[in-house]
Amino acid sequence: MSDLADATATELLxxxxxxxxxxxxxxxxxxxxxxxxxxxxxxxxxLVADDARAAARASERRWxxxxxxxxxxxxYGLKDVVATAGVRTSGGSRRFADHVPDASxxxxxxxxxxxxxxxxxxxxYELALGTPDGVPYTRxxxxxxxxPGGSSSGSAAAVAARELPIAIGTDTGGSIRIPxxxxxxxxxxxxxxxxPRTGVFPLSWTLDHVGPLATAALDAALVMDAIAGPDDGxxxxxxxxxxxxxxxxxxxxxxLRVGLPRDWFFDVCDPQVAAATERAVELLAExxxxxxEVSVPAARLAEERGMWDAIVYAECGSLHEDAFPxxxxxxxxxxxxxxxxxxxxxxxxxxxxxxxxxxIQRDLEAAFASADVLVTPCAVAAAPLAADMVMEVxxxxxxxxxxxxxxxxxxxxxxxxxxxLPIGLDEGGLPMGMQVVAPPHADGLCLQVGxxxxxxxxxxxxxxxx
Amino acid sequence: MxxxxxxxxxxxxxxxVEQTELRREKLRLLREVPHPFGTVAVEPATAERWIERxxxxx
Numbered sequence: 335m336s337d338l339a340d341a342t343a344t345e346l347l348x349x350x351x352x353x354x355x356x357x358x359x360x361x362x363x364x365x366x367x368x369x370x371x372x373x374x375x376x377x378x379x380x381l382v383a384d385d386a387r388a389a390a391r392a393s394e395r396r397w398x399x400x401x402x403x404x405x406x407x408x409x410y411g412l413k414d415v416v417a418t419a420g421v422r423t424s425g426g427s428r429r430f431a432d433h434v435p436d437a438s439x440x441x442x443x444x445x446x447x448x449x450x451x452x453x454x455x456x457x458x459y460e461l462a463l464g465t466p467d468g469v470p471y472t473r474x475x476x477x478x479x480x481x482p483g484g485s486s487s488g489s490a491a492a493v494a495a496r497e498l499p500i501a502i503g504t505d506t507g508g509s510i511r512i513p514x515x516x517x518x519x520x521x522x523x524x525x526x527x528x529x530p531r532t533g534v535f536p537l538s539w540t541l542d543h544v545g546p547l548a549t550a551a552l553d554a555a556l557v558m559d560a561i562a563g564p565d566d567g568x569x570x571x572x573x574x575x576x577x578x579x580x581x582x583x584x585x586x587x588x589x590l591r592v593g594l595p596r597d598w599f600f601d602v603c604d605p606q607v608a609a610a611t612e613r614a615v616e617l618l619a620e621x622x623x624x625x626x627e628v629s630v631p632a633a634r635l636a637e638e639r640g641m642w643d644a645i646v647y648a649e650c651g652s653l654h655e656d657a658f659p660x661x662x663x664x665x666x667x668x669x670x671x672x673x674x675x676x677x678x679x680x681x682x683x684x685x686x687x688x689x690x691x692x693x694i695q696r697d698l699e700a701a702f703a704s705a706d707v708l709v710t711p712c713a714v715a716a717a718p719l720a721a722d723m724v725m726e727v728x729x730x731x732x733x734x735x736x737x738x739x740x741x742x743x744x745x746x747x748x749x750x751x752x753x754x755l756p757i758g759l760d761e762g763g764l765p766m767g768m769q770v771v772a773p774p775h776a777d778g779l780c781l782q783v784g785x786x787x788x789x790x791x792x793x794x795x796x797x798x799x800x
Numbered sequence: 801m802x803x804x805x806x807x808x809x810x811x812x813x814x815x816x817v818e819q820t821e822l823r824r825e826k827l828r829l830l831r832e833v834p835h836p837f838g839t840v841a842v843e844p845a846t847a848e849r850w851i852e853r854x855x856x857x858x
Contacts, residue, residue: 526851540844572852635833640826647823671815674808678820683827689835691847696836699855749851773855 338363340800343408343499343553350397350407357393357407357451361386364409364453368497371799374478375495376470377488379414380422380455389451396449405560406449411501413489414455415462416544417533418442425535426458426469429657429664439533440565441502441544448560453498456488460669462504462537463650467666471720474517476764476798480717483513483738489547490517494765495799500548500557504534506541507642508713508742511754514547515713515767518756518796520784521547522554523742525774526749527572529558530565538649539570540688541642541746550794551753551784555579558777572775579778583785590783592618593628593705598637599741604715604727604766610757611711611768617790618709618783628701628708632693633744642743644679644687651676694748698773707783708771710741712754716764745771753780756793765796 338346338360349355365383372378386409393407412418415425417435424430438446446452457472459465462485466472472487474480475495482491486503490513493501503510505523514521522545529544536542546557562576592615600608619625636642650672657664658673665673701708714737715725723734745752753770760766770787772779788794835842850857 526848540847570848574852635830639830639833640823641830643819643823644827671812674812675816675819678816679823683824685844686827686831688844688847689842690830690833692836692842692850693833695847695850695855696857699850699857702855749847750855774851775854 337800339367339496340797341499342549343405343556344550346408346499347406350402356397357390358387360407361390361409361451361453364498367495368454371475371495371497374473375475375491375497376472377456377492377495377497378454379424379426379457379488382421382452382454386451386453393449393451403447403449405445405556408450408500409453409498410445410450411454411456411489411492411498412442412452413486413501413503414458415504415535416442416502418452418455421455423455425461426466427460427664428468428666429661435533437533440530440567441534441561444561450560454492456492456501458488459485460666461535462506462509463672464666464669467668473720474717476518476717479719479721480764481516481720481723483516483713483717485509486513486547490514490519490521493517493519493547493549494797496797500546500553503545503547505543505545505746506537506646507739507746510545510547511742511752511769512713512738514754516717516765518765519547519549520551520554520756520794521545521754522558522777522780523745523752524558524562524777525572525751527570528562528576528775528777530568530571532565532567536653538646540645540649543746551755551781551788552580552583555583555781555785558781574775577778579781582778583781585782586786587779587782590618590623591704591706592623592625593701593708594625595628595630595701595708595710597629598633599710602714602727602737602740603711606760607711607715607766610766611709614757614768614787615709618787621790626704628705630697630701632697635690635693636744636747637740639690641687641690641747642739644683647672647676648679648684651679691747694744698748698750702773706772707779710769710771712741712767712769713738714740716760716762716766741769750774751777751780753784755784755787756796758793759796
Protein backbone atom coordinates (compact mmCIF):
# COMPACT_ATOMS: atom_id res chain seq x y z
CA MET A 335 0.00 0.00 0.00
CA SER A 336 1.91 3.04 -1.27
CA ASP A 337 -0.42 5.59 0.34
CA LEU A 338 -2.36 4.65 3.47
CA ALA A 339 -5.09 7.13 2.51
CA ASP A 340 -6.09 4.71 -0.24
CA ALA A 341 -6.56 1.80 2.17
CA THR A 342 -9.95 0.54 3.30
CA ALA A 343 -10.66 0.39 7.03
CA THR A 344 -10.27 -3.39 6.92
CA GLU A 345 -6.90 -3.10 5.21
CA LEU A 346 -5.74 -0.51 7.75
CA LEU A 347 -6.68 -2.81 10.64
CA UNK A 348 -4.77 -5.67 9.01
CA UNK A 349 -1.71 -3.43 8.57
CA UNK A 350 -1.93 -2.20 12.17
CA UNK A 351 -2.26 -5.76 13.43
CA UNK A 352 0.77 -6.89 11.44
CA UNK A 353 2.81 -3.93 12.64
CA UNK A 354 3.24 -2.78 9.04
CA UNK A 355 1.67 0.63 9.70
CA UNK A 356 0.36 2.57 12.66
CA UNK A 357 -2.69 4.73 13.37
CA UNK A 358 -0.36 7.74 13.46
CA UNK A 359 0.79 6.92 9.91
CA UNK A 360 -2.83 6.53 8.79
CA UNK A 361 -3.99 9.81 10.30
CA UNK A 362 -1.03 11.67 8.79
CA UNK A 363 -1.83 10.09 5.41
CA UNK A 364 -5.47 11.20 5.43
CA UNK A 365 -4.54 14.68 6.68
CA UNK A 366 -2.10 14.99 3.77
CA UNK A 367 -4.80 13.82 1.34
CA UNK A 368 -7.27 16.30 2.81
CA UNK A 369 -4.75 19.11 2.44
CA UNK A 370 -4.16 18.17 -1.20
CA UNK A 371 -7.71 17.68 -2.47
CA UNK A 372 -9.85 19.77 -0.16
CA UNK A 373 -9.48 23.05 -2.08
CA UNK A 374 -11.33 21.34 -4.95
CA UNK A 375 -13.67 18.98 -3.08
CA UNK A 376 -14.74 21.06 -0.05
CA UNK A 377 -16.08 18.08 1.88
CA UNK A 378 -14.78 19.17 5.28
CA UNK A 379 -16.78 21.47 7.54
CA UNK A 380 -14.45 21.30 10.56
CA LEU A 381 -11.06 19.61 10.73
CA VAL A 382 -9.97 18.29 14.14
CA ALA A 383 -6.37 17.50 13.22
CA ASP A 384 -4.79 18.01 16.65
CA ASP A 385 -7.37 15.86 18.43
CA ALA A 386 -7.01 13.22 15.70
CA ARG A 387 -3.23 13.10 16.10
CA ALA A 388 -3.58 12.72 19.87
CA ALA A 389 -6.17 9.96 19.47
CA ALA A 390 -3.96 8.20 16.91
CA ARG A 391 -1.04 8.18 19.35
CA ALA A 392 -3.31 6.65 22.01
CA SER A 393 -4.48 4.04 19.49
CA GLU A 394 -0.90 3.24 18.65
CA ARG A 395 -0.24 2.49 22.33
CA ARG A 396 -3.31 0.25 22.48
CA TRP A 397 -2.10 -1.78 19.49
CA UNK A 398 1.31 -2.02 21.14
CA UNK A 399 -0.25 -3.17 24.45
CA UNK A 400 -2.58 -5.71 22.84
CA UNK A 401 -5.66 -3.66 23.75
CA UNK A 402 -6.89 -2.79 20.25
CA UNK A 403 -10.64 -2.36 19.81
CA UNK A 404 -12.62 -3.17 16.61
CA UNK A 405 -11.89 0.12 14.84
CA UNK A 406 -8.68 0.96 16.69
CA UNK A 407 -6.90 3.80 14.93
CA UNK A 408 -9.16 3.97 11.86
CA UNK A 409 -9.79 7.58 10.75
CA TYR A 410 -13.40 8.58 10.16
CA GLY A 411 -15.64 11.56 9.55
CA LEU A 412 -19.12 12.55 10.66
CA LYS A 413 -21.79 14.37 8.71
CA ASP A 414 -22.16 17.72 10.41
CA VAL A 415 -25.65 16.92 11.70
CA VAL A 416 -24.07 14.49 14.21
CA ALA A 417 -23.33 16.17 17.54
CA THR A 418 -19.75 16.14 18.79
CA ALA A 419 -18.98 17.39 22.30
CA GLY A 420 -16.77 20.47 22.11
CA VAL A 421 -16.63 20.45 18.30
CA ARG A 422 -18.79 22.75 16.21
CA THR A 423 -21.85 21.01 14.77
CA SER A 424 -23.53 23.39 12.35
CA GLY A 425 -25.88 21.12 10.40
CA GLY A 426 -24.83 23.15 7.35
CA SER A 427 -27.15 25.83 8.67
CA ARG A 428 -26.79 29.50 9.51
CA ARG A 429 -29.13 28.87 12.45
CA PHE A 430 -26.56 26.57 14.08
CA ALA A 431 -23.41 28.10 12.61
CA ASP A 432 -21.72 28.49 16.01
CA HIS A 433 -23.37 25.56 17.78
CA VAL A 434 -20.91 23.60 19.94
CA PRO A 435 -22.71 20.68 21.65
CA ASP A 436 -22.01 19.66 25.24
CA ALA A 437 -22.54 15.98 24.49
CA SER A 438 -21.79 13.71 21.55
CA UNK A 439 -24.38 11.78 19.59
CA UNK A 440 -24.72 8.08 20.39
CA UNK A 441 -23.17 7.15 17.05
CA UNK A 442 -20.15 9.41 17.70
CA UNK A 443 -19.68 7.97 21.19
CA UNK A 444 -19.86 4.42 19.87
CA UNK A 445 -17.31 5.03 17.12
CA UNK A 446 -14.96 6.59 19.67
CA UNK A 447 -15.50 3.67 22.06
CA UNK A 448 -14.70 1.28 19.21
CA UNK A 449 -11.34 3.00 18.74
CA UNK A 450 -12.14 5.12 15.67
CA UNK A 451 -10.30 8.41 15.26
CA UNK A 452 -12.47 11.40 14.38
CA UNK A 453 -10.66 13.53 11.81
CA UNK A 454 -13.35 15.79 10.35
CA UNK A 455 -16.94 16.95 10.49
CA UNK A 456 -18.27 16.81 6.95
CA UNK A 457 -20.41 19.20 4.93
CA UNK A 458 -24.08 18.51 4.54
CA TYR A 459 -27.07 19.95 2.78
CA GLU A 460 -28.77 22.36 5.19
CA LEU A 461 -30.08 20.26 8.10
CA ALA A 462 -30.00 17.21 5.83
CA LEU A 463 -32.41 18.66 3.28
CA GLY A 464 -31.88 22.11 1.80
CA THR A 465 -29.43 22.92 -0.95
CA PRO A 466 -26.41 24.61 0.68
CA ASP A 467 -26.99 28.34 1.06
CA GLY A 468 -24.23 30.51 2.44
CA VAL A 469 -21.97 27.53 3.26
CA PRO A 470 -19.43 25.75 1.02
CA TYR A 471 -20.90 23.58 -1.71
CA THR A 472 -19.16 20.22 -1.77
CA ARG A 473 -18.04 19.03 -5.20
CA UNK A 474 -18.03 15.58 -6.76
CA UNK A 475 -14.44 14.26 -6.79
CA UNK A 476 -15.08 12.57 -10.14
CA UNK A 477 -15.85 15.93 -11.75
CA UNK A 478 -15.79 19.02 -9.59
CA UNK A 479 -18.32 20.73 -11.86
CA UNK A 480 -20.85 18.14 -10.67
CA UNK A 481 -22.73 17.66 -7.45
CA PRO A 482 -21.87 14.81 -5.09
CA GLY A 483 -25.60 14.65 -4.36
CA GLY A 484 -27.10 15.20 -0.98
CA SER A 485 -27.70 15.48 1.71
CA SER A 486 -24.65 13.49 2.92
CA SER A 487 -22.56 15.31 0.33
CA GLY A 488 -19.37 15.73 2.35
CA SER A 489 -19.48 12.14 3.63
CA ALA A 490 -19.70 10.65 0.13
CA ALA A 491 -17.20 13.04 -1.44
CA ALA A 492 -14.67 12.55 1.37
CA VAL A 493 -14.77 8.76 0.97
CA ALA A 494 -14.62 8.99 -2.84
CA ALA A 495 -11.58 11.28 -2.72
CA ARG A 496 -10.05 8.93 -0.14
CA GLU A 497 -9.87 11.76 2.38
CA LEU A 498 -11.30 9.24 4.86
CA PRO A 499 -11.94 5.50 4.62
CA ILE A 500 -15.29 5.68 6.43
CA ALA A 501 -17.88 8.33 7.21
CA ILE A 502 -21.30 8.60 8.79
CA GLY A 503 -24.29 10.01 6.92
CA THR A 504 -28.03 10.29 7.40
CA ASP A 505 -30.79 9.24 5.02
CA THR A 506 -34.42 10.42 5.05
CA GLY A 507 -35.25 9.81 1.37
CA GLY A 508 -31.94 8.67 -0.13
CA SER A 509 -29.38 11.01 1.44
CA ILE A 510 -26.81 8.27 2.02
CA ARG A 511 -27.51 6.18 -1.06
CA ILE A 512 -27.82 8.89 -3.73
CA PRO A 513 -24.50 10.58 -2.86
CA UNK A 514 -22.92 7.13 -2.57
CA UNK A 515 -24.20 6.34 -6.06
CA UNK A 516 -23.06 9.69 -7.54
CA UNK A 517 -19.61 9.40 -5.94
CA UNK A 518 -18.93 5.69 -6.53
CA UNK A 519 -18.82 4.62 -2.88
CA UNK A 520 -20.76 2.16 -0.73
CA UNK A 521 -23.54 3.44 1.53
CA UNK A 522 -26.05 1.71 3.80
CA UNK A 523 -29.39 3.05 4.95
CA UNK A 524 -30.00 0.62 7.80
CA UNK A 525 -33.30 -0.69 9.10
CA UNK A 526 -35.34 2.07 10.75
CA UNK A 527 -34.28 2.18 14.39
CA UNK A 528 -31.22 -0.05 14.00
CA UNK A 529 -28.83 2.85 14.60
CA PRO A 530 -29.87 5.30 17.32
CA ARG A 531 -30.42 8.91 16.31
CA THR A 532 -29.63 10.33 19.72
CA GLY A 533 -27.81 13.62 19.23
CA VAL A 534 -28.40 13.80 15.48
CA PHE A 535 -30.27 16.82 14.07
CA PRO A 536 -33.71 15.46 13.13
CA LEU A 537 -35.39 16.17 9.83
CA SER A 538 -38.38 13.80 9.82
CA TRP A 539 -38.57 11.44 12.75
CA THR A 540 -40.49 8.63 11.09
CA LEU A 541 -38.09 8.52 8.12
CA ASP A 542 -34.65 9.52 9.45
CA HIS A 543 -31.89 6.90 9.44
CA VAL A 544 -28.19 7.07 10.38
CA GLY A 545 -25.70 4.87 8.54
CA PRO A 546 -22.21 4.38 7.12
CA LEU A 547 -20.51 5.31 3.85
CA ALA A 548 -17.29 3.54 2.98
CA THR A 549 -15.16 2.31 0.12
CA ALA A 550 -16.27 -1.27 0.69
CA ALA A 551 -19.31 -3.10 2.06
CA LEU A 552 -17.03 -4.98 4.47
CA ASP A 553 -16.03 -1.65 6.00
CA ALA A 554 -19.68 -0.63 6.26
CA ALA A 555 -20.26 -3.87 8.19
CA LEU A 556 -17.40 -2.99 10.53
CA VAL A 557 -19.00 0.38 11.20
CA MET A 558 -22.47 -1.08 11.70
CA ASP A 559 -21.10 -3.54 14.26
CA ALA A 560 -19.82 -0.51 16.18
CA ILE A 561 -22.83 1.82 15.94
CA ALA A 562 -25.97 -0.35 15.78
CA GLY A 563 -28.06 -1.48 18.71
CA PRO A 564 -30.59 -0.12 21.22
CA ASP A 565 -30.05 3.21 22.94
CA ASP A 566 -32.10 4.63 25.79
CA GLY A 567 -31.71 8.14 24.40
CA UNK A 568 -33.68 7.31 21.24
CA UNK A 569 -37.14 5.88 21.99
CA UNK A 570 -37.46 4.83 18.33
CA UNK A 571 -34.28 2.75 18.37
CA UNK A 572 -35.00 -0.93 17.95
CA UNK A 573 -34.98 -3.14 21.04
CA UNK A 574 -33.50 -5.94 18.95
CA UNK A 575 -29.86 -6.65 19.73
CA UNK A 576 -27.69 -6.10 16.66
CA UNK A 577 -26.39 -9.27 15.06
CA UNK A 578 -22.72 -8.68 14.14
CA UNK A 579 -22.33 -8.35 10.38
CA UNK A 580 -18.62 -8.63 9.65
CA UNK A 581 -18.29 -12.42 9.90
CA UNK A 582 -21.27 -12.92 7.58
CA UNK A 583 -19.97 -10.36 5.11
CA UNK A 584 -16.74 -12.36 4.73
CA UNK A 585 -18.68 -15.44 3.56
CA UNK A 586 -20.41 -15.93 0.21
CA UNK A 587 -24.20 -16.28 0.51
CA UNK A 588 -25.47 -19.74 -0.37
CA UNK A 589 -28.56 -20.20 -2.51
CA LEU A 590 -29.32 -16.49 -2.68
CA ARG A 591 -32.61 -15.54 -4.35
CA VAL A 592 -32.39 -12.12 -6.01
CA GLY A 593 -35.66 -10.34 -6.74
CA LEU A 594 -35.64 -7.96 -9.69
CA PRO A 595 -38.54 -5.48 -9.72
CA ARG A 596 -38.54 -4.37 -13.36
CA ASP A 597 -41.53 -2.06 -13.04
CA TRP A 598 -41.15 1.45 -11.60
CA PHE A 599 -37.46 1.16 -10.67
CA PHE A 600 -36.45 0.82 -14.32
CA ASP A 601 -39.21 3.02 -15.83
CA VAL A 602 -37.30 6.29 -15.47
CA CYS A 603 -33.70 5.12 -15.51
CA ASP A 604 -30.75 5.96 -17.71
CA PRO A 605 -30.16 2.99 -20.06
CA GLN A 606 -26.53 2.80 -18.95
CA VAL A 607 -27.54 2.51 -15.28
CA ALA A 608 -30.23 -0.05 -16.11
CA ALA A 609 -27.78 -2.13 -18.17
CA ALA A 610 -25.10 -1.97 -15.46
CA THR A 611 -27.64 -3.10 -12.84
CA GLU A 612 -28.73 -5.99 -15.06
CA ARG A 613 -25.08 -6.96 -15.60
CA ALA A 614 -24.52 -6.98 -11.85
CA VAL A 615 -27.51 -9.27 -11.35
CA GLU A 616 -26.24 -11.56 -14.13
CA LEU A 617 -22.89 -11.77 -12.38
CA LEU A 618 -24.57 -12.81 -9.14
CA ALA A 619 -26.55 -15.41 -11.11
CA GLU A 620 -23.36 -16.75 -12.77
CA UNK A 621 -21.98 -17.25 -9.28
CA UNK A 622 -24.89 -19.23 -7.91
CA UNK A 623 -27.74 -16.82 -7.19
CA UNK A 624 -31.18 -17.43 -8.65
CA UNK A 625 -33.08 -14.48 -10.08
CA UNK A 626 -36.84 -14.03 -9.84
CA GLU A 627 -39.01 -11.24 -11.16
CA VAL A 628 -40.95 -9.45 -8.43
CA SER A 629 -43.28 -6.49 -8.32
CA VAL A 630 -43.67 -3.66 -5.84
CA PRO A 631 -46.71 -1.76 -7.15
CA ALA A 632 -46.87 0.48 -4.11
CA ALA A 633 -43.60 2.12 -5.17
CA ARG A 634 -45.65 4.00 -7.73
CA LEU A 635 -48.23 4.79 -5.09
CA ALA A 636 -45.64 6.24 -2.73
CA GLU A 637 -44.05 8.48 -5.33
CA GLU A 638 -47.09 9.56 -7.21
CA ARG A 639 -49.31 10.10 -4.18
CA GLY A 640 -47.03 12.52 -2.36
CA MET A 641 -46.52 10.41 0.77
CA TRP A 642 -42.90 11.33 1.40
CA ASP A 643 -43.47 15.05 0.91
CA ALA A 644 -46.44 15.17 3.26
CA ILE A 645 -44.60 13.37 6.05
CA VAL A 646 -41.33 15.26 5.73
CA TYR A 647 -42.95 18.67 5.39
CA ALA A 648 -45.24 18.13 8.40
CA GLU A 649 -42.59 16.70 10.69
CA CYS A 650 -39.90 19.17 9.61
CA GLY A 651 -42.31 22.07 10.08
CA SER A 652 -43.19 20.82 13.54
CA LEU A 653 -39.51 20.52 14.48
CA HIS A 654 -38.79 24.12 13.50
CA GLU A 655 -41.87 25.79 14.96
CA ASP A 656 -39.72 27.43 17.61
CA ALA A 657 -37.68 29.39 15.09
CA PHE A 658 -39.77 29.69 11.95
CA PRO A 659 -41.12 32.08 10.83
CA UNK A 660 -39.79 34.24 13.68
CA UNK A 661 -36.23 33.79 12.44
CA UNK A 662 -36.82 32.99 8.79
CA UNK A 663 -33.61 34.76 7.86
CA UNK A 664 -31.61 31.96 9.52
CA UNK A 665 -32.69 29.44 6.88
CA UNK A 666 -31.51 29.02 3.30
CA UNK A 667 -33.92 29.38 0.39
CA UNK A 668 -34.55 25.65 -0.12
CA UNK A 669 -35.16 24.84 3.53
CA UNK A 670 -37.23 27.98 4.00
CA UNK A 671 -39.53 26.82 1.20
CA UNK A 672 -40.19 23.56 3.05
CA UNK A 673 -40.98 25.44 6.25
CA UNK A 674 -43.25 27.86 4.40
CA UNK A 675 -45.17 24.98 2.85
CA UNK A 676 -45.37 22.82 5.98
CA UNK A 677 -48.37 24.57 7.61
CA UNK A 678 -50.45 23.65 4.57
CA UNK A 679 -50.13 19.91 5.23
CA UNK A 680 -53.32 19.06 7.09
CA UNK A 681 -53.50 16.48 9.86
CA UNK A 682 -55.65 14.33 7.55
CA UNK A 683 -53.05 14.47 4.80
CA UNK A 684 -50.25 13.62 7.20
CA UNK A 685 -52.15 10.64 8.59
CA UNK A 686 -53.09 9.43 5.10
CA UNK A 687 -49.42 9.45 4.16
CA UNK A 688 -48.36 7.61 7.32
CA UNK A 689 -51.13 5.09 6.81
CA UNK A 690 -50.00 4.60 3.21
CA UNK A 691 -46.69 3.14 4.37
CA UNK A 692 -48.54 -0.10 5.08
CA UNK A 693 -49.24 -0.50 1.34
CA ILE A 694 -45.52 -0.51 0.64
CA GLN A 695 -44.75 -2.86 3.49
CA ARG A 696 -47.37 -5.34 2.28
CA ASP A 697 -45.91 -5.32 -1.24
CA LEU A 698 -42.40 -5.81 0.08
CA GLU A 699 -43.53 -8.65 2.29
CA ALA A 700 -44.99 -10.36 -0.78
CA ALA A 701 -41.80 -9.74 -2.79
CA PHE A 702 -39.63 -11.13 0.00
CA ALA A 703 -41.68 -14.32 0.03
CA SER A 704 -39.93 -15.31 -3.21
CA ALA A 705 -36.66 -13.35 -2.90
CA ASP A 706 -34.07 -12.88 -0.16
CA VAL A 707 -33.02 -9.48 -1.48
CA LEU A 708 -34.22 -7.05 -4.13
CA VAL A 709 -31.80 -5.38 -6.53
CA THR A 710 -32.69 -2.08 -8.22
CA PRO A 711 -30.84 0.81 -9.81
CA CYS A 712 -29.89 3.35 -7.14
CA ALA A 713 -29.57 6.90 -8.54
CA VAL A 714 -31.36 6.73 -11.90
CA ALA A 715 -28.53 8.52 -13.70
CA ALA A 716 -25.06 9.89 -13.05
CA ALA A 717 -24.46 13.07 -11.07
CA PRO A 718 -25.81 16.26 -12.62
CA LEU A 719 -23.86 19.47 -13.08
CA ALA A 720 -23.98 21.59 -9.93
CA ALA A 721 -24.83 24.63 -12.03
CA ASP A 722 -28.22 23.34 -13.21
CA MET A 723 -28.92 20.15 -11.20
CA VAL A 724 -30.56 18.58 -14.23
CA MET A 725 -30.36 14.78 -14.47
CA GLU A 726 -29.94 13.37 -17.94
CA VAL A 727 -31.90 10.14 -18.04
CA UNK A 728 -31.39 8.70 -21.51
CA UNK A 729 -32.60 11.42 -23.87
CA UNK A 730 -34.75 13.12 -21.23
CA UNK A 731 -33.81 15.79 -18.70
CA UNK A 732 -35.32 16.11 -15.22
CA UNK A 733 -34.74 18.49 -12.29
CA UNK A 734 -32.85 16.27 -9.90
CA UNK A 735 -35.37 16.59 -7.06
CA UNK A 736 -38.04 15.11 -9.34
CA UNK A 737 -36.24 11.82 -9.91
CA UNK A 738 -33.33 11.52 -7.48
CA UNK A 739 -35.33 9.82 -4.74
CA UNK A 740 -37.48 7.76 -7.09
CA UNK A 741 -35.79 4.46 -6.23
CA UNK A 742 -34.76 5.23 -2.67
CA UNK A 743 -37.45 7.04 -0.65
CA UNK A 744 -39.80 4.04 -0.75
CA UNK A 745 -37.41 2.15 1.53
CA UNK A 746 -37.41 4.98 4.06
CA UNK A 747 -41.20 4.76 4.07
CA UNK A 748 -41.00 0.99 4.52
CA UNK A 749 -38.11 1.04 7.01
CA UNK A 750 -36.21 -1.70 5.16
CA UNK A 751 -32.39 -1.68 4.87
CA UNK A 752 -30.97 -0.63 1.51
CA UNK A 753 -27.35 -0.63 0.36
CA UNK A 754 -25.94 1.42 -2.52
CA LEU A 755 -23.03 -0.20 -4.38
CA PRO A 756 -20.80 1.12 -7.19
CA ILE A 757 -21.38 -0.77 -10.46
CA GLY A 758 -18.96 0.98 -12.79
CA LEU A 759 -18.60 4.20 -14.73
CA ASP A 760 -20.85 5.50 -17.49
CA GLU A 761 -19.61 6.69 -20.89
CA GLY A 762 -18.82 10.06 -19.35
CA GLY A 763 -16.60 8.46 -16.72
CA LEU A 764 -19.07 9.07 -13.89
CA PRO A 765 -20.03 6.47 -11.26
CA MET A 766 -23.27 4.51 -11.37
CA GLY A 767 -24.85 2.62 -8.48
CA MET A 768 -27.28 -0.17 -7.70
CA GLN A 769 -29.30 -0.83 -4.58
CA VAL A 770 -29.61 -4.06 -2.58
CA VAL A 771 -32.65 -4.19 -0.32
CA ALA A 772 -33.48 -6.74 2.39
CA PRO A 773 -36.31 -7.23 4.89
CA PRO A 774 -36.14 -5.18 8.10
CA HIS A 775 -33.34 -6.30 10.44
CA ALA A 776 -31.62 -8.22 7.64
CA ASP A 777 -29.05 -5.43 7.24
CA GLY A 778 -26.36 -8.08 7.52
CA LEU A 779 -27.70 -9.78 4.39
CA CYS A 780 -27.46 -6.52 2.40
CA LEU A 781 -23.87 -6.18 3.54
CA GLN A 782 -23.11 -9.82 2.81
CA VAL A 783 -24.41 -9.50 -0.76
CA GLY A 784 -22.53 -6.23 -1.17
CA UNK A 785 -19.26 -7.69 0.04
CA UNK A 786 -19.76 -10.74 -2.17
CA UNK A 787 -20.38 -8.56 -5.23
CA UNK A 788 -17.26 -6.57 -4.37
CA UNK A 789 -15.18 -9.77 -4.21
CA UNK A 790 -16.38 -10.48 -7.75
CA UNK A 791 -15.71 -6.96 -9.10
CA UNK A 792 -13.36 -4.01 -8.70
CA UNK A 793 -15.76 -1.10 -9.27
CA UNK A 794 -15.54 -0.03 -5.61
CA UNK A 795 -11.76 0.31 -5.91
CA UNK A 796 -11.98 2.98 -8.61
CA UNK A 797 -11.01 6.36 -7.17
CA UNK A 798 -10.73 9.72 -8.90
CA UNK A 799 -8.16 11.66 -6.90
CA UNK A 800 -5.56 9.17 -5.70
CA MET B 801 -42.38 37.61 15.38
CA UNK B 802 -42.15 38.58 11.73
CA UNK B 803 -44.83 36.31 10.34
CA UNK B 804 -46.51 38.37 7.67
CA UNK B 805 -47.03 37.66 4.00
CA UNK B 806 -45.09 40.80 3.08
CA UNK B 807 -41.80 39.22 4.09
CA UNK B 808 -42.14 36.55 1.38
CA UNK B 809 -41.54 37.17 -2.28
CA UNK B 810 -44.23 36.64 -4.90
CA UNK B 811 -42.20 33.73 -6.21
CA UNK B 812 -42.00 32.06 -2.80
CA UNK B 813 -45.75 32.43 -2.27
CA UNK B 814 -46.52 31.12 -5.76
CA UNK B 815 -44.35 28.03 -5.19
CA UNK B 816 -46.02 27.31 -1.86
CA VAL B 817 -49.48 27.48 -3.43
CA GLU B 818 -48.50 25.33 -6.41
CA GLN B 819 -46.83 22.68 -4.31
CA THR B 820 -49.68 22.56 -1.80
CA GLU B 821 -52.27 22.12 -4.55
CA LEU B 822 -50.22 19.39 -6.22
CA ARG B 823 -49.66 17.51 -2.97
CA ARG B 824 -53.32 17.73 -1.99
CA GLU B 825 -54.37 16.27 -5.31
CA LYS B 826 -51.87 13.42 -4.93
CA LEU B 827 -52.99 12.67 -1.38
CA ARG B 828 -56.64 12.77 -2.42
CA LEU B 829 -55.83 9.98 -4.86
CA LEU B 830 -53.97 8.09 -2.13
CA ARG B 831 -57.01 8.16 0.12
CA GLU B 832 -59.07 6.59 -2.67
CA VAL B 833 -56.84 3.49 -2.72
CA PRO B 834 -58.40 0.61 -0.73
CA HIS B 835 -56.36 0.10 2.39
CA PRO B 836 -54.87 -3.33 3.17
CA PHE B 837 -56.77 -3.39 6.45
CA GLY B 838 -60.03 -2.29 4.90
CA THR B 839 -62.18 -0.45 7.39
CA VAL B 840 -59.95 -1.30 10.35
CA ALA B 841 -58.36 1.90 11.58
CA VAL B 842 -54.58 1.82 11.39
CA GLU B 843 -52.52 4.05 13.64
CA PRO B 844 -49.05 5.17 12.56
CA ALA B 845 -47.36 2.69 14.92
CA THR B 846 -48.59 -0.19 12.73
CA ALA B 847 -45.76 0.49 10.29
CA GLU B 848 -43.17 0.54 13.08
CA ARG B 849 -44.41 -2.79 14.45
CA TRP B 850 -44.05 -4.38 11.01
CA ILE B 851 -40.43 -3.25 10.96
CA GLU B 852 -39.81 -4.59 14.45
CA ARG B 853 -41.22 -7.99 13.44
CA UNK B 854 -38.64 -8.18 10.64
CA UNK B 855 -41.10 -7.44 7.86
CA UNK B 856 -43.74 -9.99 8.74
CA UNK B 857 -47.45 -9.43 9.29
CA UNK B 858 -48.97 -10.30 12.64
